[in-house]
Amino acid sequence: MELREGDFEAFFAAPFAAYGDTTPYVSPMKSDLRRFYTAGENPLFPTSDNFALFTAHRDGQILGRIGAHVHPASNETHGTNKAYFAYFDCADDAEAAAALLQAAESWARKRGFDTLAGNFNLTAMQQIGVMTGGFDGVPYVDQVYGPPHIAKLLEANGYEAYFPMQTFETDLEAFQPSSMLGPAQREILASPDWSFAPVTGKDIPARLDDARTLLNSGFANNPMFVPLTREEFDFQAKELKWIIDTRITSVLHYQGQPAGVVLVIPDLNPFIRATRSRFSWTTPWHFLVNRLRRDRALVVYLSVRSDLQGKGIMGAMLATLLPKMREAGYKKLGITWIWDENHGSLRQMERIGAKPLHRTHLFRKALT
Template identity: 55%
Template sequence: MIELLERDFASFFAAPFHAYGADTLYVSPMKADLKRFLSIKNPLFSDASDITYFSVKRQGKPVGRITAHLHRGSNDLHHEARGCFGFFDCANDPEVAAQLLQAAESWARAKGMTRLTGNFNLTAMQQAGIMTDGFDRAPFTDQIWGPGHLPGLLEENGYKAHFPMTTFERRLDTNPAPQVLPDEQRAQLLEQGFSFAPVTRATIAERLEDARAILNCSFKDNPMFVPVTAEEFHFQAKDMKWIMDPRISKVVHYRGQPAGAVIAIPDLNPLLRRIGSRLRLSLPYHYLKYKARRDRAVVIFQGVMPEFQGRSVNPLMLSEMTRDMMAAGYKTVGGTWIAEENAASLRQTEKAGAVPLHRLHLFSKELT
């Protein structure tokens, strides 16, 4: 017997743990963060009716979940009537998958949407896609992981894969400096007026606003991109100052104005796995233990203002970041998704010595 539930957060959070088991590579966001993202407090949603979420129980145990939501900013900008699904996690159970997808489709159709696409957790600028390759490779923070049966469940329900994406990983201990910026060229850039703006807990609000300005300018021509408001950006980055390592993010200014940024954080997934993504009394102990041993980081954003592209700002940032990561004991750095159609970014990533980690696709279905 299966039971479909709507807006039951306890079962929604628990579903992937039951569906996949303890031995998989799945890592959940913190329970409190996930609840906050799905609430009306999230400025992405104009009102509570823009998002709902479903879970399915089989014999009383939650074994699947999905969100159904609207990204009105995306639809307005790109002239679409697209509904989104996200956080699609499901046991290898066709009946459960069909219940979840039909619930999301009915919700989107009632909103007047003509297409349903996902995963979006919750926008294209956050976690996106369904994993289609690399299932045996551990994800970094802000990367999606899902088991190999999810694409098949979607296809059985009429969804088609499109928009291929790749995430990357780079070993710093075996491939430390493939993109070296000569000292002479670095000195010339600094003499021209480029400088590194301090990234500390005291300046994090200013640096994140620099990053948002760079994001909106440097990504404006990318497919699916929607400019991110200050409210949305800071809502997503609310707790970053508590988890950041000030040594590994870099913001470059040109004569006092933001020119480029690479924002990196330690990979929190080992810690989240240890605590089950829940607040516990033992969290301080586990955090100190994790902090002493952490050796993985993830770049969550990297961009250069259009007027400074082609002026070696990116090599300047990456060389500085790589050097400081290695000095801080990091051995591996991951990167969030890059679309296959973004050939320039793919070349730049491969030039930096990164290798593919996961393959992902969006999955869509026309709603009739």
């Protein structure tokens, strides 16, 4: 067994080697993964001491990978002393898994952290969790995916599952807008105080700024949430202006100010899979093919300004937006993770007819 640190090429290649060609797993684009782990470019990592990349090898074969990192703002906000692991992808190999997890634990211990938790790829507002159920469900872009043995390898190394979550999928062709429309929603849609802000190519920068404001306000009391600075949001949303289908994202204003957002993007996983997560001369062709054939979209997040929550705003937005998605040719809508205790969001899933797609948990281990 050979353990390497800092070998980015092996880190990128690891899930392809560990899972083979038949897995539903789809890797981030290689250029994005490199950008995420570039100190000074990613605002999360001012220096290279903020993270480490480990890969496990045997007889020239890559068996797995894991990243370890710190999110100081999260520890400060929530009064914790955690380090995080990310992108834990491994063959069903006990020796390799133990070597990778021990390397991440050692990295965290040396820096004085008392807990290691993950997957955080790389923060709570990006991909999080380890799959524990729903393995037949085809993942959307920005949803985690891993085979059943990953959770078992974590448990075998002393990690406990916590913070249960689900992802969801809804059939847009079966959606009935009337299921969302009560008196409060009808009043919102009829009132001149409420208006849908324009989402066109030239408006996207303004709408993304609305989206950041509403994210920070609407999620302020959610567990693990850390407000995003403009720099952090712009880094994470760097490619959105090229990806957003302006027909299927919605920002609602109240008296001229941002009130609610449903940030939606087309599912890019078929495109990313076709390119094997690498840019080449065929990439533009694959992107065009995906654009012509796409029929799945993903809700990155939905949020209502904190002082306006509980007034029926999200129902009014979804009743308006989902039929527009159907008119644009989309048939399925995926939703990123929702915590089991987020009863308000779970009720919205019931109302739009969404069904659980994947079961996920965070995993943690005390290091003291």
